[in-house]
Amino acid sequence: MEIVFKGPTFYCQEDEEQFFNWLYSIPAFKEVVGQGLELYLSLEEKVDQNSLEQLLVIFKRWELDLKSLEPLKELMQESSLPWVQNISK
Numbered sequence: 001m002e003i004v005f006k007g008p009t010f011y012c013q014e015d016e017e018q019f020f021n022w023l024y025s026i027p028a029f030k031e032v033v034g035q036g037l038e039l040y041l042s043l044e045e046k047v048d049q050n051s052l053e054q055l056l057v058i059f060k061r062w063e064l065d066l067k068s069l070e071p072l073k074e075l076m077q078e079s080s081l082p083w084v085q086n087i088s089k
Contacts, residue, residue, distance in 0.1 A: 003041040003055075005068035007034065022058055026051045047072060049079070056084055 010016040023032055023041065028051035030042040043051065052075045059066050060083075069076070076084055 001043045001045055003068055004038055005064050006037055007039045008062035008064055026054050053081055
């Protein structure tokens with residue numbers, strides 16, 4: 001599964017390192033490749049709930065467009081994060 005999104009703005013080197021280290025630690029993570037301003041995030045075909053929720057928090061933290069997670073919409077409906085219910089409808 002591939003998620004394509006506009007990369008975040010980083011305010012220092014440590015901010016960028018935190019972002020990518022967090023992506024790398026997601027259980028369903030396979031690869032991330034940058035092309036221009038976009039990032040192409042490859043995930044395992046079957047994304048688990050923990051991976052989804054980490055992605056949601058990363059997207060919220062770095063103010064990324066949650067619409068990019070549309071391929072995971074069904075999983076979002078099962079999220080335990082209360083603020084996610086508003087975006088998964």
